[in-house]
Amino acid sequence: MNIEAKGFSVNLEGARWRKSTRSGPYSDNCVEVAFVGGAVALRDSKDKAGPVLLFTPEEWVAFVGGTKDGEFDLS
Incomplete structure (x- = not known):
């Protein structure tokens, strides 16, 4: 399965x-x-077999950092 997004073309x-x-x-x-x-x-x-989200490495680092900092906590 190949997907293209954000300038990437990756084979999964x-x-x-x-x-x-x-x-x-x-x-x-x-x-x-x-x-x-x-x-x-x-x-x-x-x-x-469902959809796949594709992130740049910078987006991934920001997401992981946000989760560690509690940015997405519901409370």
């Missing part, structure tokens, strides 16, 4: 997907990430 065949360390057996909010072709791909771990 053979991508090594990693599941979030925060995912657990009783969670419905699990994602997987793959670093491929200079981009960062993100998908729902329950829908492996």
